[in-house]
Amino acid sequence: MITIEQYVGKWSENEDWTEVRQAYAAQLLIQVNKLLEAAKKAGIELKNNPNTDSLISGTQYGGFRPQSCPIGAAGSSHKQGQAVDIFDPQNKLDGWINDAILTQYGLYREHPDATIRWCHLSTRAPKSGRRTFLP
Template identity: 35%
Template sequence: MRKLGDTGRQLAPISIALSRQRGYGAHVSVALSLDADRFLLFTASPHGSRAVLGLRPGAGCSFPPLNEETTMAITLKQYWKNRDVEYANELTPTIMANAKETVRRANLFLKRYHDATGATAPDGVNSGWRPPSVNAATKNAAKNSPHLTAQAVDLSDDVEAIDRWIASPEGLQALVDCDLYAEAPKATPRWAHLQTRAIASGKRVFNP
């Protein structure tokens, strides 16, 4: 067994599994087994690359709180789209807190999505916080949109993969577990709308 320098700590044997898919959206995945419970998954595609620490089913381990540094999916920087700088005079402590919570819950949801579907494409944000002037200029945006208060995010979903999963029993349960609400897929072509603000009807998937 190998040892780490002078620390005396032993390294678990590392196994590597390599997979490759061809065609549109081709990607390469490399999984490194760290121990009986944990593994590192590295993926690379024409759209970018990322590394994720994963747990095998039943593994007893907790992740650190999601924040901009530990996020496995979207970041606050993606969410703000520089509007926190351009519209700094309209940014309030409540909006900032809402944005962090929206990103946190969205990432919990996206982790469930990636784990369930095996999707490896990097996640993106089509729309995050919208100051009033931005919301007014956004086509079909509701006047009282939760984007105004940073309680919603539109995830990039060009091929409607996230929307399809939202409509599945597993996706609906993920909405409940992450305390999120989603607009009906027919209303969100090329994106998936998630929000933390509750709907009066209580429905997790609703028509805007």
């Protein structure tokens, strides 16, 4: 499962890692970890990303992103502590997840067509309100 330390990575001393964002991240990880546990029980093999030595995708921006990060808008879910990209090299997690599962865990995701080899999960609803959305 994903720890808060893994989620924040090297940004733990960054001024953007505020108490509010830490609280958002803590809630996000509770919900995401419950979903990941259910996925494991359903037979989905979760693999650690060799770049992060965790379930977080990418090299450094799959979890929390400071405001100075060149990826994403200032108000992006990652920059607010409300989104995480899960390493999913064979898209098995994305293939297992559906809107009913997302509703059960209070999560939203970017459409699998837009997230090849990772799964973007968020506690923040997109403007469309859809559980699975195109960014």
